[in-house]
Amino acid sequence: MIESVPSLAVTLAQIRALAEERQLTAAEMLDVQDLAARTGVPPEVVAGLLRGEDAAEAAPGEAARQRAAFLCACSRDAAGHPYRAADIAEAIGAAPRVITDLVAGRAGNQPSEAELLRIAAFFGRGPGFLTDTPAQAVSRALQPVLRSLDHVSGGDMMAELVGRYGLVSLSTRNTTPGKPLTRTQETLLLGMITGILSSEGAS
Structure with missing residues (x-):
């Protein structure tokens, strides 16, 4: 059974609203090349979808x-x-x-x-x-981003991870050598870790 996914318009609206609420940069979460690599949707089609354009659908x-x-x-x-x-x-x-x-x-x-x-x-x-249609594929690929934002709390996330889950330390580094993660990237990473630990604790 294929799990349904919210429309891309809904997903993008939620991401942008949560990013603004948390003073993060939404554009960093909407990486065209990364989404193309994870969905098989051509980069130019992904870029158009993120701009709100329709995409032609193959049979x-x-x-x-x-x-x-x-x-x-x-x-x-x-x-x-x-x-x-x-x-x-x-x-x-x-x-x-x-x-x-x-x-x-x-x-x-x-x-x-x-x-x-x-x-x-x-x-x-x-x-x-x-x-999935191209829009469904991109929306599905963005669900982890949305879940990460949902797990972002208003306080110090690292302190919360240490207090609730006993996490001792976390090394965060960019894929570009010598370049630190941006606040948006680090927040998404911590949110993702919190989400994983929360789901494991509930199981």
Whole structure:
């Protein structure tokens, strides 16, 4: 069963309202390249959606094939290497040619619907990754941001994590060497950690 997701307009409005309330920079949370990498939606389409523009929708079967091809072509293993077509094919029980034709966009040996679902599962994605419209995909990708903002309290979040969960220390560093996290990035990170710890404590 595919979990429903709020409309992108609703998600963006909530993020912008919470960011303003917490004096954070909403634009930092709406990274076009990051959203494109997590959804398989082209960056120019993501940028248009964030501006409130509509996006053309491919036929359901074609959209699923495009997203599956994106996963096969762009995903990396634990060592940072691209997945081999033969390894993906073996994992889903298909011939390697099915994967190579899919990635190349050739009309030859295209995967079945069941094989597309197994490709998504192989890369840790649910069925919604294949079937979401571009707007739904971006809205779904933004839900962790929204949850992080929801867990932001008005006080010192680090002190709250230490007091409630016994967190001793937290090293935060940017992906750019020598560049510290911005307040917005750090707040989102702490909010995400709080959300994870809260859900684990409730289970």
